Amino acid sequence: MNGAGNPNMVSNIVHKNRHLEWFFVYFGYSKNERKGFVGVKFTGGIETIEYNNVNHYYTPYFYTFVGKDKQFPGFNGKIGYVNFALGSGTFRKTPDFKHPNDVFGFDKGESTLLKKPESKKPQPITDETGEKQLPNAHNENSPKVIKEFRSDVAFTEYGYGFWARFLTAYPVKLPNGKNAPWYFMARLTQHENYDNIRMGDRILAIWQGQGYYHFTTNNVQPANPNVIRNINYPSDIEGLWTHFYFSYSNTGKAVAIVKFGDLDPVSAEFPVKHPDLKYLKFILGGKDQNRYPGFNGQFTQVVYSTSVGAFIDSVDSHKKFFADKASPLKGGKVPLSTTRIIDSQVDRQANSDPTKTTVDTVFPKEYAFSGWFKWSQPTPQQAWHNLFRVQISQPSTDRNLGDRTLAGWVGNGGIIHLTTYSYRNMNGAGPNNLPQDIPHKNRHFDWFFVYFGYNKNDKQGYAYIKWKDSDDNLDFKDINHYFANRYYVFTGRDAQFPGFNGKVAYVSFNVGEGASRRGSDFSHPDDAFRFDKAGQLIPKVDPSKPKVDENTVHVNKVDNNSPRVDDVLRSNDNLVEYGYGFWARFLTAYPVRLIYGKNQPWYFVSRLTTNEDYDNVRMGDRALAIWQGQGYYHFTTCNKQNGAVNVIQNINYPNDIEGVWTYIYYSYSAEKKKAVAFIKYGSEDFKSITHQVVHPTTQSVRFILGGMDEKRYPAFNGVFTKVVYSHQVWSFC
Incomplete structure (x- = not known):
């Protein structure tokens, strides 16, 4: 009571420049609790101070300034809705300043002075290009975007972003x-005539480095004109759309955010x-006044702002704002687009000019060359005769990645030579020539179809050749092609090699979705x-069309030596597929009665x-042969690789096959090195067997159905119908 005490109990709240926007201050006291409480509500949050063990004098008067x-200079700015409240309920111990009568002026100020929440969201200005994609070349000095910002008061936030x-x-x-x-991308500088690395030249700047994106800014205390952070990028960024956003707040922080494709x-x-x-x-793109090579690629959807909310x-x-x-x-997605390069048949010689075609597109992930060719033997034949070439730059040196995007030749050694390329990293490494061969076996003297396509998503190429009576294919795996917007297609001849000799049609x-095919x-x-x-x-040969009337019912007697079908199928080329099929029905009493039933070990059905x-059991005699045994059908073939003349597998039949219509199909593929038999008893499911075999090379086969196999065996007793047999490429199944 003698006047002792503290006339200036001090605590501070750091404003962090938040006082540049409207803020609310409450300072209250309770005599009963001997406490003081301060609450300051900024637009970005509330901060408080508590004073304990505080004793104020009672007084009938308060003087407010x-x-x-x-004693001091005054507040510089705006003030609104100031209240001084006395009495019960005016002291608050928590930052709750609501009151039914708004005695603190909090509600009035919040509704009148503060901006609406939606206006607090960043409102970056989109440049005049909108969603247009801006090409930026590594050797082009001119920036894509230049934007200047001026203000009467200091900026509190600023930033920019782009894809x-x-x-x-x-x-x-x-x-x-x-x-x-280094490849220059963008910078925000405080200098109208900026240099490279003075204080303020790199307020917010971005370069593409080797393995990372390089973000720099500056700091006034301690002074540093080049504060660095790097964000690593994936090993393969070819064509990877990447979002960048780099911004600053005068609360003392800059943040760089990068989104690689669909990744977080x-x-x-x-x-x-x-x-x-x-x-x-703000400068985006170009060569930074010829200090660095420029970022090579595209920019789009550029935004920049110096308004509150830019940070x-x-x-x-970032996710919420850009969602x-x-x-x-x-x-x-690029829709399928077809360029018809040759739409008729043309004759050409090895020294004829190429058919040159330029295809402009929009960075497809799928593309393919396809066409028909028929070879005529030139005199003399060179080591390589070009079928076609697709490349992504002009002129071609035949040495760089992309010079052999898709290419094919007729080569010495009896091959169709197909090749592509693949990059291995972003620094130009990788093979420019990845060849594979298909032996043509002189099949290229007939019309043949060539398809060669690429799929960026699968990282695969696929080549297919349809010969007259067969086909071949090649897989090119783990293949990385560069994105391109233009393809140069040479048909019949490229710039480096002799051309195709013969006919092209x-x-x-094709570019776009669906250009890539398999199968x-x-x-x-x-x-x-x-x-x-x-x-x-x-x-085109219809393999289902039988060589005889499919409605014919062939009656086959157990003791009749004459075959029901006996036909030779010939070709000028080596056969790659052949097969036969029929419906059969075993009958004990028709066309002759088997008095003792089916009691012989073997009944001859068919052979190809x-x-x-032919004899009985030499190599090739039983290429595809069938007998009816006791409890099973007996399928035999041969294998030239190991000299086996009688390779056997059986398929059991039901206990009662009297009158059961049974379907059988037996065929061979030289390409797949397989003989496969299918059998179906009445309404039962198909059963099958597979022989892994190699048949003798042949240009003819002889098909025999029914009879007694030149009196070697009793014949199958019953009927055959709907007989088909073929040596065409579609015969195997």
């Missing part, structure tokens, strides 16, 4: 890949302080691959032999 007192994708071959091709240490964003933080700035200049401080905030924004990831180059079916509603033109070049004058 708002904005300025008698970009690195491309090795666009807008200009990097012949040795991305091999410079990653970030890097800089605890830095920038000077108070009223001018900024994005976290990955979560509903346009993205190049949400599109990008119906050539197409042997290249039919298309619009005949995009010109595969269906085969009917005009190769008479590679020997026109």
Whole structure:
């Protein structure tokens, strides 16, 4: 009571420049609790101070000074809705400043002075290109975007963002890949006439490095004009749309955020302080005044802002803000487009000019060359005669990646030589020539169809050749092609080699969804691959059409030596497939009665032999032969590889086969080195057997159905019908 005490109990709240926006201050006291409480509500949160063991004098008078007192300079700015409240209920121990009568002026100020929540979201300005994709070449100095910002008061937040994708071959091709240490992307500088690395030159700047994106900023205390953070990128960024956002808040932080394709964003933080700035200049693309090579690829959806909300401080905030924004990831599918290069038959010689075609497109992930060829022997034949070549740059040196995007030759040694390329990293490494061969076996003297396609998503190439009576294919695995917007297609001859000698017809180059195919079916509603033109070049054989009337019922007597069918099938080429099938019905009492039933060990059914004058069991006599045994059908074949003349497998039949219609199909493929038999008893499911065998090479086969096999065996007793047999390529199944 003698006047002792503390006239100035001090505590502080650091404003962190949040006082540049509207903020609310409450300071209250309770005599009963001997406490003081301070609450300051900023737009970004609330901070509080508690004073304990505080004793104020009772007084009937209070003198309030708002904005300025008698001792100090005053507040500089705006003040609104100031209240001084006395009495019960005016002291708050928590930052709850609501009151039915709004005695603190909190509700009035919040509704009147504060911006609506939606206006607090970042409102970056989209540049005039919108979603247009801006090409940026490594050797082009001119920036894609230049934007200046001026203000009467210091900026509190600023930032910029864009989508970009690195491309090795666009807008200009990097012949040795991305091999410079730095490629300039963007910078925000405080200097209208900026240098490279003075204080303020790199307010927010980005380069593409080797293995990472390089983000730099500056700090005033301690002074550092080049504060660095790196964010590693994936090993393969070819064509990978990547989102960048780099921003700063004067609360003392810069944040870089990068999103690689569909992956979650990653970030890097800089605890830095920038000077108070009223001018900024944004530069995107170009060569940074010829200091660095430029980023090679594309920019799109560029945004920049110096408004409150431009600062994005976290990955979560980035996700929320850009969730509903346009993205190049949400599109990008290229519809199928067909360029018909040759739409008729043309004759050409090895020294004839090539058919040159340039195909412009929009970075497809699938593309394919296809067409028909028929070889005529030139005199003399050179080591290589070019069928076609697809390349991504012009002129071709035949040494760089992409010069053999898809290419084919007729080569010495009896081959069709097909090749592509594959990059191995972003620095230009990888083989420019990945060849595989298909032996033509002189089948190229007839019309043959060539398809060679690529699929970026699968990282695979696939080549297919349809010969007159067979087909072949090749897989090219783990293949990486550069994205390109232009393909140069040479048909019949390229710039480096002698050309194809013979006929060329119906050539197409397809790009877009569906251009990549596998298997042997290249039919298309619009005949995009010109595969269906085969009917005009190769008479199509229907393998299901029998050589005899399929309605004929062949009665086969157990004691009749004469075959029901005996026919020789011949070809000018080696046969690659053959087979036969029929319905059969065993009958005990028809056409003759078996008095003692089916009691012999073997009853002859059929055989297909590679020997026109056949014996019983020499090599090729039993290429595809069938007997009815006791409890099973007996399927035999031969194997030239190991000299086996009688390779056997059986398929059991039901206990009662009297009158049971039974379907049998037996066929062979030289390509697959298989003989396969199917059998179906009445309504039962199919059963099958497979022989892994190699038959003697032949250009003819003889088919015998029924009879007694030149009196070697009793004959199958019953009937045959719907007999089919063929030596065409579709015979095997």
